[in-house]
Amino acid sequence: MTRKTQHLSDLNLQVSYLEAGKGTPLVLIHGVGMNADAWFPQMDSLSRYFRVIAVDMPGHGDSEGFRHAATLKDYVQWLACFLRTQPESRFAVAGHSMGALITAGIAIDYPELISHAIVMSGVFKRSDAARDAVAKRAEELASGNVRLDAPLDRWFSASADEQPLRRKVGDWLQQVDLEGYSRAYQAFAAGDRIYSDRWNEMRCPVLAITGELDANSSPEMTRQMASAAPYGQAVVVANAKHMLNLTDAARVNEEILMFLSPVSADVTQHEPVQE
Numbered sequence: 361m362t363r364k365t366q367h368l369s370d371l372n373l374q375v376s377y378l379e380a381g382k383g384t385p386l387v388l389i390h391g392v393g394m395n396a397d398a399w400f401p402q403m404d405s406l407s408r409y410f411r412v413i414a415v416d417m418p419g420h421g422d423s424e425g426f427r428h429a430a431t432l433k434d435y436v437q438w439l440a441c442f443l444r445t446q447p448e449s450r451f452a453v454a455g456h457s458m459g460a461l462i463t464a465g466i467a468i469d470y471p472e473l474i475s476h477a478i479v480m481s482g483v484f485k486r487s488d489a490a491r492d493a494v495a496k497r498a499e500e501l502a503s504g505n506v507r508l509d510a511p512l513d514r515w516f517s518a519s520a521d522e523q524p525l526r527r528k529v530g531d532w533l534q535q536v537d538l539e540g541y542s543r544a545y546q547a548f549a550a551g552d553r554i555y556s557d558r559w560n561e562m563r564c565p566v567l568a569i570t571g572e573l574d575a576n577s578s579p580e581m582t583r584q585m586a587s588a589a590p591y592g593q594a595v596v597v598a599n600a601k602h603m604l605n606l607t608d609a610a611r612v613n614e615e616i617l618m619f620l621s622p623v624s625a626d627v628t629q630h631e632p633v634q635e
Contacts, residue, residue, distance in 0.1 A: 361403055365422070368441045375442050376422030377415040381407030385448050386620070388414040389439065391457030391481070392544045393508070393533050395421030398456075401609030406616060410452075415442060417459070419540015430543050432551035436465035443473050452620055454478035456605055457577065458548045464562075464585075465555050471563050476620055478567045480612070481577040481602050483552045484585050490576065491549070498549040501542040508533045508541075514576065515602040525606045559588035566592040567619045569612070571600030593619075 361380040368375060378396045380403050388399045396414035406412050418438055419425025426434060439462055443451055452475050455463030460482030467477040486494070500506040509530045516526040566589040570582040579596040586594035595615050600608045 361407075363422075366442060366445050368438070368445065370441050371438060373418065373426075373438070374424045375415060377413055377442075378403060379411065379413050380404075381409070381411050383410050385446065385451045386410040386412050386616075387439075387443065387451050387453045388412065389453065389455035389459030389462050390414070390417060390420070391455075391459050392417075392548050393420070393511075393536050393541050394456075394529070395532060395536075397421070398529070398532065399605065402454075402605060402613060402616070405609070405613045409617065410620070413446075415439070417462075417540075417544060419537050419543055425537065425540035426543055430547050432461055432465060432547045432554050433469075435462050435544070435547060436469055439466050440470045440473060443470075449473075450475045452476040452478070454480060454616065455482075456480045457482070457602070458544060458551075460577075461548065461551045461555070464559070464566075467562050467564055467566065468555050468558050471561075474564050476565050476567075477562065478569065478616060478619065479582075479585060480569050480605060481571065481574060482568065482581065482585060483577050484581040484588075485556050486552050491552070494545075494549040498542070498546045501538070501545050504538060508536070511602075516607065517573070517599075517601055522607050525603065529603060529606070556588075559585060559592075560590065562589045562591070564591065565619070567595065567615065568592060569595040569597065569604075569615060571602060571604045571608070572596050572598050573601045574604075577602060 366375045390398045396416045399414040416423035453463050460479040463477050467474045516522045568582045568585040570577045583594045586592035597608050605612050
C-alpha cells in the first residue's frame with residue numbers, strides 16, 4: 361500500500377490517497393470524520409483484484425480542505441476533478457455515509473466517469489426530525505462545543521469483538537481537523553435531498569448496502585435507493601450497524617466483489633473471497 365498526493369489545479373487543493381493493487385480502478389470515499397485508513401479491510405482484500413484507491417476527503421486525513429462553506433455538490437466536483445487526474449477514464453466508486461452521498465452525486469452529474477456505484481450506509485430523504493438532529497450536530501461542530509466520539513454508540517454494537525474497532529475509529533475522530541469535519545458535516549446535513557429526486561438518471565449499476573441495525577441509514581432507505589435507480593440492487597447485512605465495512609468486512613468485501621465480478625473477471629481469474 362502506497363500513500364500518494366495529487367494537486368487539483370482547478371480547485372487549487374492537494375489530495376492525499378492510498379493506493380494498492382493493479383488493474384481496473386476501484387475508488388473508495390470515507391464518511392465524515394474518518395480518513396482513507398478506514399477502508400483498510402477493503403484495501404487488503406480487494407487489491408488482489410483491482411487498483412484500489414482510498415481517498416482522504418477534503419479537510420480529512422492529509423487532504424487540504426475547502427476554504428469556503430461547501431455543499432455536497434462541491435465535494436462531488438472535487439471527486440470528479442481527482443478522477444480526471446488518474447490514467448483511467450472510468451471508475452467503480454464506493455462511498456460510505458457522506459461518501460455514499462458523494463458517490464450517488466458523481467454517478468448522476470458525471471456519468472461518463474462512473475462504471476459502477478456502491479452506496480454504503482447512505483441516507484435518502486430523511487424525515488424532518490432526522491434532518492433537524494443532523495443539523496443540530498452540524499451546528500455543535502461549527503461552534504466547537506461537541507463530543508467528537510458521540511456517534512460511536514450509533515456506529516457500533518456493545519459486542520466485545522467490535523471494541524478494538526470502536527477504539528480505532530474513536531482515535532480517528534479525535535485526530536480529525538475540526539474545521540474540515542465541520543464543513544463536511546454541514547454539507548452532509550443538507551445533502552440527502554440534493555440528488556434524491558434524480559436517482560432515476562443513474563445509468564450505471566448501483567449497489568445500495570447497509571446494516572440491519574443502522575437507524576439513520578436504514579434498510580428502508582437502502583431499498584428506496586435501489587428501487588429509484590434503473591439498475592439498482594439492495595443488500596441489508598444482518599445484525600450490522602453503521603460501520604459495517606469494518607465490523608462486517610468479509611461480507612462487505614464479498615458483496616462488492618460479486619457486484620463488480622464482470623469487471624474483476626477482465627483483470628484476473630479469482631477464487632471466492634477468503635477472510
